[in-house]
Amino acid sequence: MAATPQAQAQPSSAAVRGRQRRAREEELLVWPDLVFIEFISAVLFTILIVILAVMVDSVLLDRANAAITPNPSKAPWYFLNLQELLLHMHPALAGVVVPTVALIALGAIPYFDTSNEGQGEWLSTPNAWLLTKIGAGVGAVGTMLLIFFDASKHVQIYEWIANGELNANPDSPGFVAWPSWLSGIENMAAIRDNIAWPEWMFNVPLGDVLRTDLLGFPRVELDWNIPAFLVEQFIPVNTMIGLPLLLSFVAHRAGWAKTKRDHMVLQFSGFIAVYITLTIVGTFFRGEGLVLIPYTIFAHE
Amino acid sequence: MAATERPQRRTMGDRLYDAIFSNRVWRSIFRSGYPNTPRNQMLAVATNVFLHLHPTRIHRTHVKITHTFCLGGLSFFLFLGLTITGVLLMFYYVPSIERAYEDILALETDVRFGQLMRNMHRWMAHGMVLTVLMHMMRVFYTGAYKPPREFNWVVGVVLLVLTLLLSFTGYLLPWDQLALWAITVGTNMVGSAPILGEPNRFILVGGFQVGQAALTRFYALHVIGLPLLAAVFMTVHFWRIRRDGGLARPL
Numbered sequence A: 001m002a003a004t005p006q007a008q009a010q011p012s013s014a015a016v017r018g019r020q021r022r023a024r025e026e027e028l029l030v031w032p033d034l035v036f037i038e039f040i041s042a043v044l045f046t047i048l049i050v051i052l053a054v055m056v057d058s059v060l061l062d063r064a065n066a067a068i069t070p071n072p073s074k075a076p077w078y079f080l081n082l083q084e085l086l087l088h089m090h091p092a093l094a095g096v097v098v099p100t101v102a103l104i105a106l107g108a109i110p111y112f113d114t115s116n117e118g119q120g121e122w123l124s125t126p127n128a129w130l131l132t133k134i135g136a137g138v139g140a141v142g143t144m145l146l147i148f149f150d151a152s153k154h155v156q157i158y159e160w161i162a163n164g165e166l167n168a169n170p171d172s173p174g175f176v177a178w179p180s181w182l183s184g185i186e187n188m189a190a191i192r193d194n195i196a197w198p199e200w201m202f203n204v205p206l207g208d209v210l211r212t213d214l215l216g217f218p219r220v221e222l223d224w225n226i227p228a229f230l231v232e233q234f235i236p237v238n239t240m241i242g243l244p245l246l247l248s249f250v251a252h253r254a255g256w257a258k259t260k261r262d263h264m265v266l267q268f269s270g271f272i273a274v275y276i277t278l279t280i281v282g283t284f285f286r287g288e289g290l291v292l293i294p295y296t297i298f299a300h301e
Numbered sequence B: 001m002a003a004t005e006r007p008q009r010r011t012m013g014d015r016l017y018d019a020i021f022s023n024r025v026w027r028s029i030f031r032s033g034y035p036n037t038p039r040n041q042m043l044a045v046a047t048n049v050f051l052h053l054h055p056t057r058i059h060r061t062h063v064k065i066t067h068t069f070c071l072g073g074l075s076f077f078l079f080l081g082l083t084i085t086g087v088l089l090m091f092y093y094v095p096s097i098e099r100a101y102e103d104i105l106a107l108e109t110d111v112r113f114g115q116l117m118r119n120m121h122r123w124m125a126h127g128m129v130l131t132v133l134m135h136m137m138r139v140f141y142t143g144a145y146k147p148p149r150e151f152n153w154v155v156g157v158v159l160l161v162l163t164l165l166l167s168f169t170g171y172l173l174p175w176d177q178l179a180l181w182a183i184t185v186g187t188n189m190v191g192s193a194p195i196l197g198e199p200n201r202f203i204l205v206g207g208f209q210v211g212q213a214a215l216t217r218f219y220a221l222h223v224i225g226l227p228l229l230a231a232v233f234m235t236v237h238f239w240r241i242r243r244d245g246g247l248a249r250p251l
């Protein structure tokens, strides 16, 4: 049988990267050792799928009818993360820019992290497992906090504590409401609607500024709404770029993440956690009108 | 079993196998003898067009279930299963907005094993999205995207997108309320892109609304366009795994 497993193979030079020295004694024959595993898992999974298919029928609703819009209307589950994003920012950003950038970033991972550190074994760099947990935890909790902010949960919790009663009647005497000077941060839309922006900011005529007509191009007829731009684009973009950067910065300063691979593990784990959290919220916690449910826990009604 | 081992003694079973497997017909199909010696075991893999996707030997750590959790293999297995059940479903399905929904209803009630085929197709489709995502995670956490496997990771990302698109295009075909509105919501996301969004949505849907044109396009993409593309990329993916020296190992 095989010789005793050799000591860890020596780190090879960059020139022979990937063409590891072949230790024959460390190798197994594909037939039978791999082919049998594949065969058995194929049989096993066929049985599993048949059992599942016998027990659980797939859904078939009423015939498609363009005149009746179901409420809520939802995309397939693996796109509900994007649909969830859509509720919090400009549709072009959530529906197109974010997924495109995310896919490109995903594909670019190996071109940033070109070391061979941690290769070929599960989470084998010293802090990999810790960083996975931190990334996943921060990603999941951070996403939930942001969703809670946009659903004004902080307002409801404040009023709950201030009144000592959940869902107190706002018309009752002595009702303590969210301070009006903070009304600008009740949720995202409030930043646009409740802050006393000067009137001109809602309507900046870009055509007068850009003067593309002087260059012989058509004049830009576009009015720029700065508060809306802040809420729909500027803040979301900076949140999505800034928070991950901040996380990496903190992990770096704390000494948890030292190499590119460390930062990759941190960021990838964060990304996966955000993705899963958004998918779960979009799938299970968005009811009629895509309102966050169980809404009644903190609702005024 | 190491390659250096001597052939085993011939047992009763081997004699029986020889009787069955040494006749002219069998030998015309499988040139090597029954794989009970290391030499024949390697030949069995190397001379079979399907098995030769594998190398003849692999490192012992890579057959541990916990290294890959079989996730890439499972994704491929589900793809094959989806192809088979998909072809069977095509026997009974006409992609017309008048007939599609009735065809699915008939499939569920009148066609023997129709409901079973539809269920299997649907659960495997959901399953494949999951296994592909989990496969990507296992590749990431085992650091298997590092050089020289960068490009295969990119091929993987393309396969992920194709898997999602395959599932998305299939979603419309039953032509029920779920299908229509999920695709409407999904394609509207495309439409929201600046400048190119609306033209792209129009091309995808073939009109202003999800209707017959959309069903025709999604059907064509779902049953032939995307599966072909996916098969091409899978071929590259598997070929590259071997070119890159098998699965990643610590350096």
Ligand code: HEM
Residues within 6 Å of the ligand: B068, B070, B071, B072, B073, B074, B075, B076, B079, B132, B133, B135, B136, B139, B142, B144, B145, B149, B152, B153, B154, B155, B156, B157, B159, B160, B163, B234, B237, B241, B246, B247, B248
């Ligand atoms: C339809 C989708 C896919 C199929 C059928 C597939 C199939 C496979 C198979 C069978 C393997 C062999 C090892 C294993 O089973 O884990 C593999 C390895 C690999 N896959 Fe995939 N894959 C798919 C998608 C992806 C995705 C989405 C990625 C990454 C973004 C990816 C990146 C890789 C890489 C880098 C390897 C080499 C792993 C190593 O060296 O350890 N694949 N793939």
